[in-house]
Amino acid sequence: MDIDLFEHLDQLPPEVQKIIEDYGETESLEYSELEFFLKRIEAVGYTFEYGLDAIPFNLTKLINPNPMQKFTTQAQSLREKAVTELRKINETYREKSDHFEGSVIRITDNKIQYHLEGERYLSEIDIQNKKLIDNNGYQYDLDILSDHQLFTIIDTIEANIEKYQEWQESQSEIFYKIQNAGFNIVTCGNCGEVILHEIHEEGEIHCGGCSRDMDKSDCPDLYS
Incomplete structure (x- = not known):
């Protein structure tokens, strides 16, 4: 049975050790990172497995690899995907x-x-x-x-x-609760100042920032 070379890093060629070093703590990688980690490892003639826990194991040497061709192609592919x-x-x-x-x-x-x-x-x-x-x-x-x-x-x-995006959604939910309570938060259509007012209040909205009175339609909701 082949030994797991993750446990014997000193037996690996320098280029393989360098790739492993690039990924640091391999026990905390995302699946997307593991996918590209594996491609880089296979490009230099080795391979490994990983399960649902996303922890790589069983690092072994590939049989009859073509390292230079694979490395060039896959390295370019990785870089292009990142871009x-x-x-x-x-x-x-x-x-x-x-x-x-x-x-x-x-x-x-x-x-x-x-x-x-x-x-x-x-x-x-x-x-x-x-x-x-x-x-x-x-x-x-x-x-x-x-x-x-x-x-x-x-x-x-x-x-x-x-x-x-989750934070924005939570802010919108709070905003709708404020509106349901009969209040609204808008921005001044002239200077951008934030204004609080009662929804059912008649007349124009006064802005203390620029001292203007405006129609409600000229003051958009803070959250829409």
Whole structure:
């Protein structure tokens, strides 16, 4: 029976050890990460298994692999998939860059604000030009990040988007409760100030921010 080389890392070639090091704690990987982890491992002539617990095991050497051809093809495939996923995120959640004229994916979660050079860290991704931008505005090629880092960024952003959407839904539910109680929260159609008023109150809405009286139709709900 073949031994599990995860338990004998010293017996592995340097390129295999490097891939395993890229993924850090293998017991805490997501299924999407495991899929690409396995492809990289197979590309250099090894393979492993994993079950419902998403923990890789039974790392063994493949029989009659073609490592160079597989590595080149699969490495390119991984990188292209990462770029495609980042472009999807950019289409929906792009924001204006703090450093140049254009849209970027803003990196605000400190878990993925990877250090790029010195004390500078990743703050934006310009995926259209495949550039990373640090907090001082310096740009770097996307290739300086590993596949694992790129997919960690994707997984983290998508998880944060999901949490934000859940938070928005909870805020909307509270807002509807306020409306059902006979009150409303709107924004001033002139200056954007937040205004609270009684729904059945007659007449115009007064804004203390710009001292204007406006029709209710000119003041949109804070949550719609």
